[in-house]
Amino acid sequence: MYLSFAVLSMDISSLILVGSAVYLIVQLLRFIFADADFTLLWAAKLGNKPEDKLRGQVVWITGASSGIGEELAYQLAALGARLILSARRQNELERVKRTCLEHSTLQEKDILVLPLDLLDRASHEAKTATALQHFGNIDVLINNGGRTQRSLCLDTSMEVYQAIMDLNFLGTVSITKQVLPHMTSRGTGIVATVSSVVGLAGAPLATGYSASKHALQGFFNSLRTELTDYPGITISTVCPGPVQSQIVHNAFTEELHKAVSNAGDQEHKMPTARCVRLILVGLANHVKEMWIAQQPFLLFYYLWQYMPTLAWYATNVLGRKRVQNFKAGLDADSAYFSKPKTKTS
Numbered sequence: 001m002y003l004s005f006a007v008l009s010m011d012i013s014s015l016i017l018v019g020s021a022v023y024l025i026v027q028l029l030r031f032i033f034a035d036a037d038f039t040l041l042w043a044a045k046l047g048n049k050p051e052d053k054l055r056g057q058v059v060w061i062t063g064a065s066s067g068i069g070e071e072l073a074y075q076l077a078a079l080g081a082r083l084i085l086s087a088r089r090q091n092e093l094e095r096v097k098r099t100c101l102e103h104s105t106l107q108e109k110d111i112l113v114l115p116l117d118l119l120d121r122a123s124h125e126a127k128t129a130t131a132l133q134h135f136g137n138i139d140v141l142i143n144n145g146g147r148t149q150r151s152l153c154l155d156t157s158m159e160v161y162q163a164i165m166d167l168n169f170l171g172t173v174s175i176t177k178q179v180l181p182h183m184t185s186r187g188t189g190i191v192a193t194v195s196s197v198v199g200l201a202g203a204p205l206a207t208g209y210s211a212s213k214h215a216l217q218g219f220f221n222s223l224r225t226e227l228t229d230y231p232g233i234t235i236s237t238v239c240p241g242p243v244q245s246q247i248v249h250n251a252f253t254e255e256l257h258k259a260v261s262n263a264g265d266q267e268h269k270m271p272t273a274r275c276v277r278l279i280l281v282g283l284a285n286h287v288k289e290m291w292i293a294q295q296p297f298l299l300f301y302y303l304w305q306y307m308p309t310l311a312w313y314a315t316n317v318l319g320r321k322r323v324q325n326f327k328a329g330l331d332a333d334s335a336y337f338s339k340p341k342t343k344t345s
């Protein structure tokens, strides 16, 4: 009653002012709770549905044995895409294949388990030939396999830096170079590469990892323009923030064969299923670069893009804390915003 009286007694300009303020507040709240860049959110709301665009497509996923790659396999199988599953361990890929078949209408022949080591570049030509022989074509290549790093630069051996670049950068380039001629001859295809927020910005404890993802960004941003005569081919880079997976457990440390001592709890990170759903929306809509992260990480993307000075300030404050946490024996991720008082197991 009081509200309607107040609204009635307002003149038009006041109403417009209040309306604009409400609109701005709603937009601000939407931004605060957003977990992807605006292009991707727009595509999720109004664009093509993955169910319509990816059903029946042949999709090759590297790193399909765990984390984001495994979830990509499940969601793609559920919507009817045919799959080539690659990683090093055949038994793990067979497990993923069985789960895909149990939760989809796909047949045995619709999923090819193709064990592959990204480091064994000499094998990539034959692996690609096997995939093409089985399905006749490859519609989508998802370069997902890779490993992160948890070590300080001063402690990290050159062998580790070499291994990170060999795996994340050269392994990905090698597979891409095998698949691309097939796509250019057909004039159609998608090459999607899982980069990272640290492919756009930097992160302490991940100097080599960040460099390898920056290298991927540079490579694929350049390749995209080389392929402008092939409008049917999409080069897509995916930049997730922290996502639940085995990535910290599998990270490189300062020495080549030394395991991470404290992988920490992954619960606070973005659920794998949500990240993968957004990736599939991006693929269905041919989005060239996808930013996928919960807050406050997404905000960092925007700061790096539009306010680098502020981004440097925030990065230095939080990055220093991250290094302190790491040196105190805490998991650098889950302890990011907390005091390094106690050591977690």
Ligand SMILES: NC(=O)c1ccc[n+]([C@@H]2O[C@H](COP(=O)([O-])OP(=O)(O)OC[C@H]3O[C@@H](n4cnc5c(N)ncnc54)[C@H](O)[C@@H]3O)[C@@H](O)[C@H]2O)c1
Pocket: 062, 063, 064, 065, 066, 067, 068, 069, 086, 087, 088, 116, 117, 118, 119, 143, 144, 145, 146, 147, 148, 167, 194, 195, 196, 197, 239, 240, 241, 242, 243, 244, 245, 246, 247, 248, 250
């Ligand atoms: N989880 C995150 O927070 C996060 C954030 C940004 C980007 N990423 C990227 O996402 C991708 C997937 O990582 P994830 O988080 O699912 O981690 P994960 O460790 O769970 O999965 C990595 C996959 O890569 C495979 N792999 C590792 N070395 C390989 C090799 N030599 N040959 C073939 N396959 C190999 C693993 O077997 C596994 O299947 C990676 O490229 C990673 O850099 C992850």
